[in-house]
Amino acid sequence: MTRPPTDSPAQRVVVLAGGISHERDVSLRSGRRVADALASHGLQVELRDPDATLLPALLADRPDVVWPALHGASGEDGALRSLLEFLGVPYVGSRASATRLAWDKPAAKTLVERAGVPTPHSITLTRDAFRELGAESVLAVVRGELPGELAVKPAQGGSAQGVSLVSSDDELRRAMVLAYTYCDVAIIEQRIRGTEIAIGVIDTGDGPVALPAVEIEPLSGVYDFEARYNAGETRFYAPARIADDVAERATAIALAAHGALGLRHLSRIDLIVDGAGTPWFLEASVMPGLTETSTIALALDAAGHDIGWVYAALAQAAIRDEAEERNP
Known part of the structure; x- marks a missing residue:
């Protein structure tokens, strides 16, 4: 992993955190952690909310790079990144076009499946189709094709918000209502039962590198919003307690998914390893949580990387990439 040269001048970084999504609080925590890590490496850091004053401020006093530590729609649907591209401001993370694909879970599943990555069998349903065709009729057809335990989730969103694990028809009906609220x-x-793992992928200029897999063991049995962000609710193991050959397959799948979606700089690929040792792709995050309980920090530590160094390297990679795209 490329590190920024120690004699390089400090760069001015604007870290964006907060926003108006359901994940605002998580974003604020991530942003503070990123800002602290960058500052510890000597960078000049400004932490700000992406409000109506942001774009005029970027035009009036352009930073060297923006780090959008935003979760949910405000940071992961590609809109903000498109505006940053129009302004010509370098930013850490995937380009807007790739972000839109990863943000849309059905599209992401299709792309990684085409790349040969196994992903659980599923169906995508709009709220309108669910209503117009009759909820009971639709669910009867779904149950015929997808028996047993299921996972229901909004097609867009993160932090497990709106996600339900169901094993009965009544639970499925309630899960659909919940998902459609998001x-x-x-x-x-x-639903694939097994060991849940997260693999971070980092690219500071020499190509994507997979970090050690982090095993996730929620004490409640479900890795929901509370289990993700409340200390003590989940046990994490870095590296994951899986066989070496399984870890190798999971790493290959994470890199394949990262590449199939066209991601850059930083991503987190969520997988589940079944009883036979097969890793299954669940979803990808283009701006994973970077809080004190997030898997990226645990994986960087397990790999022996200093977070300040890595985050600074990502900031400088964003500057280099912007320059190369403008002057190929």
Whole structure:
């Protein structure tokens, strides 16, 4: 992993955190952690909310790079990144076009499946189709194709908000209602039982590198919002307690998914390893949580990397990439 030269001048970084999504509080925590890590490496850091004053401020006093530590729609649907591209401001993270694909879970599943990555069998349903065709009729058809335990989740969103694990028809009905409160499109997916792992992928200029897999063991049995962000609710193991050959397959899948979605700089690929040792792709995050309980920090520590160094390297990679795209 390329590190920034120690004699390079400090760069001015604007870290964006907060926003108006359901994940605002998580974003604020991530942003503070990123800002602290960058500052510890000597960079000049400004932490700010992406409000109506942001774009005029960027035009009036352009930073060297922006780090959008934003979760949910405000940071991961590609809109803000498109505006930064129009302004010509370098930023850490995937380009807007790739972000839109990863943000849309059905599209992401399709792309990684085409790349040969296994992902659970599923169906995507809009709220309108669910209503117009009759909820009971639709669910009867779904149950015929997807028996057993299921996972229901909004087609867009993060931090497990709106996600339900169901094993009965009544639970499925309630899960659909919950998912539709977060998004007009829902995914019903075959539930794979096994070991849940997250693999961070970092690219500071020499190509994507997978970090050690982090095993996730929620004490409640479900890795929901509370289990993700409340200390003590989940046990993490870095590296994951999986066989070496399984870890190698999971790493290959994470890198394949990162590449199939066209991601850059930083991503987190969520997988589940079944009883036979097969890793299954669940989803990708283009701006994973970077809080004190997030898996990226645990994986960087397990790999022996200093977070300040890595985050600074990512900031400088964003500057280099912007320059290369403008002057190929």
